[in-house]
Amino acid sequence: MTCLIIDRVSKSFGGLKALDNASFSINAGELIGLIGPNGSGKTTLINVLSGHLAYDSGAVSLDDRSIEGLRPEALARLGVLRTFQLTRAFPRMSALDNLLVAGCALGLSQGEANARARQLIEDLSLTRIVNLDAGHLSGGQLKLLEFGSCFMVPPRIALLDEPFAAVHPSLKEIMAGFIRRRHADGQTFMLVSHDMPVIVELCPRTVCMNAGRVIADESTRAVLTDAVVIEAYLGEAAA
């Protein structure tokens, strides 16, 4: 069953085509990798899918429903949850409250939200900082916390923008393990990362973008040996 269909979506910033007729779809239960050189449009695509940016043309549908004109909060309620490349959390609220915001806003009662938040904090090994203000956490802990707030209510699809960037290997392993377990339970993910070994390990299928266009969409192994992909990363000579 198809979860998300991206159909010839374009988005320009002035003269720059950040997305240029990008098309692909994600099936329910899939864990899909999204790679591409810097400036290839990955984050723009996530911003479009999560309602933070309006697209110029094309169509995006979530479970056969167009997302056009929907605000981020409406999309979050439909189950599109995301992390930000530059981590966004609530610095003057405790780690626990950070998770409670997402839980309550997505319809849990305060009691349920509290129980789930404590479970997530345990799963992500954040127990010792539960009452600490997010502003006092390390960069890695903050990434874990933001990551956790996507799973207070199981999302329809989790869009993870560089969750492993500048994160300590042990925290990275906690996050990767969490993704693996949730994926085994049928959770749908789209994972943006420059960390190829992790992409290879986690994602069976990968989409590669360059200059706003989808240049490859196949099994991860095939994408990484694709001449077009290598050219996009290293230039013509290497290919």
Next chain:
Amino acid sequence: MAASDISTNTRLKTEFWVSLGILFFIAVLPIAVTNAYWLGVVIVSMYFAMLAAAWNILAGYTGQFSLAPATFGMIGGYVTGLLSYYYGATAPIGIPAAVIVAGSIGLVLGRIVLRLRGPYLALTTLSFAEIMRLVISNSIEITRGDLGLNVPGIFQSRLSYYYMMLAVLVLMQVGLYYLLRSRAGLYLRAIRDDETAAASRGVKIVWWKTYAFTLSAAISGLAGALYGHFAQFVSPELGLLSQTGIIISMVVIGGLGTLVGPIGGAFLVYVASEFLRDFGGYQLVVFAFLVIIFGRFFREGLWGLLLAVLGVKRGQPAVVQTAAE
């Protein structure tokens, strides 16, 4: 228990009970203070405490730095004043009407400034404040302009006003405590910290910001109406920017974004300003200076300073540790 183990609800509960302790002190104060002048000073302090608490909802908990708190007080006072002047309405009609009108204007203003942040929000609310004051001041045929408007009293004795204001303040404080403990408290603080992040987690930004503006304006309107009946007089001076300055300094000195701050700050600043009255205009200079000092070095005002002295550092780690340990 380590300092970092204090949960948000425990913090909130502490702030709530300390603020009730302050109000209990105010309740027994008339045993010692019987001088009508000083009772009046405390009554006006309670008026400011309500305005300060209302502004704190916006600035301290939602991050919306409005410069119009005194304006909504003035609006509340004029609504009940005009209703009694033209239609002979009594306080039980005038006061609820003041709450409704001030709340409605707050709602409209909240919608207008919805997309504005920081200095833009401050400047827009400042223009709104000045426009409202000038409209009231210049509509001489309706409001009698700078002459002000007489408002009928409610009680004979000053002590009755004293305990009426106190009762409203206690109810307001209880209401705010339950509001902040509820999911609304979470959403407002989330919007204050990062609006984009709050939206991405599903918080209805438009609804909650409008809610905060409306609630804050309605409470200010209530405060203004009660003050009008106590003073038996309202004038455009209630909406002067200097009044807003006093309200802001009360909250910042007491503790922005805490339940205790506005209450403690209002009494301290207003009573202190009575003592500083002999120095004329210099009292504002003193408060402005204090606001800069507190804003820069003590973000949670005297309340935060008190906690620091007692060794309770909110939300900071005792030892830096990684989650992987």
